[in-house]
Amino acid sequence: MPQDVSPLKSTLLTAAHRALGAAMGPFAGYDMPIHYADGVLKETLWTRQSCGLFDVSHMGTALVMVGKASGDDQADHRAVSAMIEPLICGDIAALKPGKLRYSLLLNDGGGIDDDLIVGRVPDSPGVLYVVVNAGNKDADFARIGDAVAAKGGQFKPFQDWALLALQGPKAVQVLSGIVPGVEHLGFMETGRFTTDEGILIISRCGYTGEDGLEILAWPTLAKPLWDRLLANESVKPIGLGARDALRLEAGLPLHGHDIDGDISPVEADLAFALSPRRRKAGDFPGAAVILNQLDQGPPRIRVGLRVDGAPAREGAVILGPDGSNIGVVSSGAYSPTLRRPIAMGLVPPHFAEPETQLGVIVRERVQTALVTTLPFVPHTYVRKPIA
């Protein structure tokens, strides 16, 4: 195999991470902070009790726009939704201004090529905001860009902006001190905020199970905002190691590990992302396979496992009660919050009942793994009451 010698890409904050003494490592072609001086364990706990600041600028952010806005907000929204909907399984047409939706980019076999966030930018008729995983960014952008161009729309990736995630119970309190008004965003809502220095697109979602905000910052704003947030004693910088532990505790799948192009939304236990309208119409990629699985049940399904003994890592074999090989661990770690090993993996549905006792093989020994409902650590999202 030829060695990939392309240099790692940096974000606007790479130098800041180094200055903080971060342990850096390659992630999706970027030179990223894996952890800072506190380490993964303490960073995970800090995020859950206070608030963590993550540089996730390696993720892919872009706008999808109608070619020419008609001035009719609803008509323009329908037009732009029709550009992206054929690639995914969500009801984007029904999104209200300022709302975000978790969705899945599907292939014709019904597998998940990526998971993504699609939002309706408020006060910008015919404009959608899209956030995709770093590792799939190039492929996703090519696919979405082509589909949008074919329908006369425009696809505009954000080049050299920073994406910061502020996650934890104090996130909103902290950011509202810098950007007044963010406290009015509800869970899965987005807004555009203008400061003297530039534009911020702020969303209230995240990848830790905690209340949190993700801030897309105009390039010149990135470092000043990073510094200002870190000046708050409630905020500490958190690396990708803790981000992975946090999302696993929150039961959230990671593409390329827990979900991939060979795993369907039903198998991934993400059927909630299949909109009722789209199910009825059967108009998303792989609909035949996916609708059949919804009807007949999937051959395997993603479960959480509470592991006894040593942590069972990705690739560890999962055994059924009779000792037969029934699957593999797709993510596994020691949970800093629960102080025990946890894991996820795909198993046949008849082994997926909570409290079913399975086994995992770690260093050639069988350890007990109990099926458990996800998330491992309860979500604390702040949802607005329905008006």
Added chain:
Amino acid sequence: MHFTKDHEWVELNGDIATVGISAYAAEQLGDVVFVELPAVGKTLAAGESLAVVESVKAASDVYSPIAGTVTEVNTVTVEEPDQINARPETTGWLAKLKVADPAAVEALMDRDAYEAFLGKL
């Protein structure tokens, strides 16, 4: 005390060798959350896996710096894995081995040589 390039340390007392991981290794691993020690009586060749220390993210093998038979293990590290981060080169030791050839440690790095080795990493 002598060190390996894999960051284990070994200290001889007669023909009993005490083995652990270096302060540098503990620092690199981050918080140790799980430790697996060998069975007493197990015979190990030099370079054979002696123990496993795990952080939140990953498992790392600890290799025996010297050939020998395990006579004692430090079960404190199993109950309190953070001992390995707190005092890796003293009370965070992992195992004691009865060695046949104590002179073999002389082939390993002494502290000055190890510090020089770390300086080049």
